[in-house]
Amino acid sequence: MDLVNHLNDRLLFAVPKKGRLYEKVVAILKNCDISFRRSDRLDIALSTNMPIALIFLRAADIPTFVGMGKCDLGITGVDEVQESNQENVQLSLDLNFGKCKLQIQVPEKGEYKKPEQLIGKTIVTSFVHLSSQYFAKLENTTVDKMTTKILYAGGSVEASCALGVADGIVDLVESGETMRACGLTDIATILDTSAHLIESKTPQSNNLELIETIKSRINGVLTAQKYVSCYYNAPKENLDKLLVITPGRRAPTISDIGEEGWVAVSSMIERSQKGFIMDELKKNGASDIMVFEISNCRV
């Protein structure tokens, strides 16, 4: 395959080929100005503007490829990283999506209320390693000596209790809709997870600068998502109070305007606080308050 001959001089970046994380990862790459064209059915795409090859893999396989040093960077969930038990992988940036919990679930109307009651019972999960570690610790023994049986299912784990295959399951929960629809309830959380940029601990040395550039770009995209830019005019006598409301990430920018007793202020503010902050600015004498999207930044 001709593509493969072009991989040697490129940084290999493993990203999910489908599933819950796919759309958001593609949006991050786009916002980082990493352009690529992915041909139908091909799981390798060469970036058209950077020396990067994107390798599209199942989210669960990404830590292995990064851990073996085949790919220098990857994006996947912390759950997949912990489950893979790869020592050579480090979590680099929390991307703030794909947030969910890995939980122990049992039939809502059943007898089990605490994880200890599942010792010696059968658990079905896609997360065999994490579940085994959890129950071995609960039994105060090692995985090979524990009595709890952990069975693997690659999907639709939530059907296992109703089918009589499992006494409990270990599965991801976000909204809880799947769990409730299956008549299950959670009795313990094994892990909180979200999508992360992950890195090989032993990257190809000729890629170090590019790795830093990609991390800086992703960091900029995350900051642009978290903040908006706020502008307002401030009476000088109220400036101290107003700057407490909008301290900025580092400091606000204050500029003279051609009007006696007034200045203009610009400051980054947290998107989630913008309604409250604008109300407070108004109450404290600011005028012409405007908020703008930040499409990208470097921090």
Ligand SMILES: Nc1ncnc2c1ncn2[C@@H]1O[C@H](COP(=O)(O)OP(=O)(O)OP(=O)(O)O)[C@@H](O)[C@H]1O
């Ligand atoms: N309900 C959810 N809410 C938020 N994030 C989730 C949810 N389910 C899964 N994730 C995250 O997305 C990752 C990939 O899960 P997903 O089910 O999309 O994978 P997939 O590639 O379709 O899996 P498979 O090929 O095994 O079916 C999970 O490891 C987890 O980090």
Ligand SMILES: O=P(O)(O)OC[C@H]1O[C@H](OP(=O)(O)OP(=O)(O)O)[C@H](O)[C@@H]1O
């Ligand atoms: O709490 P919720 O918002 O309902 O999300 C949880 C569900 O999402 C995931 O499954 P997915 O839909 O990816 O399918 P799968 O069972 O084939 O993995 C997970 O395995 C749960 O079943």
